Amino acid sequence: MDTFPAEKIQAASSGLRAIAHELRLAILCHLSGGPLTVSELLARTGANQSNLSQHLAKMRMLGVLDCERRGQQVTYRLANPAFAQIAEALKAIYCASDTEQNSGDPAACPNPSPTQRSTP
Template identity: 40%
Template sequence: MTLPVLSNDMSEAELDRMVEKANAASAFLKAISHEGRLMILCHLVSGEKSVTELEELLSARQAAVSQQLSRLRLEGLVLPRREGKTIYYRLADDKPRKMLECVYDLFCGDDD
């Protein structure tokens, strides 16, 4: 993958596309910048979880977990599924998994 390079000879359409992509990346990074949201995504990598399961895994109150799930849902990172009174969440696509792998490599990999 080659990173884009800003240059004076870029067309207005190319520049607009780059700004659009930068806005999307910024929104994504803001969504995952909260420790609670990041931990929710980490737990969902292994599969779908109910809100109750996430509360227990995070040792957090239901209101706090629901608030963070709402933000992740708004950003399109998780998808809900209702089964009776229970709501389950899963990753919406592979983007959060790829991001978590990158974060792991940067902050949890070997310190060599």
């Protein structure tokens, strides 16, 4: 996959920023099952009202969520169902059925590593 036009990268990274936060990802996951009102999200996430509202606003402004008011309740939904696929991919990565994920040292790498010659 190299065909991601450079001009779109900026927009896409904004979209990612919109969900790259513990609470906002939780919101995404909950909304992947269908629209929910703020109260429902409040109950499911256990978040602080003001804080939740701010995060919802950010997700909306960054184009991840749409919302609609009905009386005094506001319902939020994914602006694009493909956002749920991102949650799916994450689940595949972080909820692998195996016992453990990656046994290696996360920081292990380049300079510290032992020499490996390309032409032994």
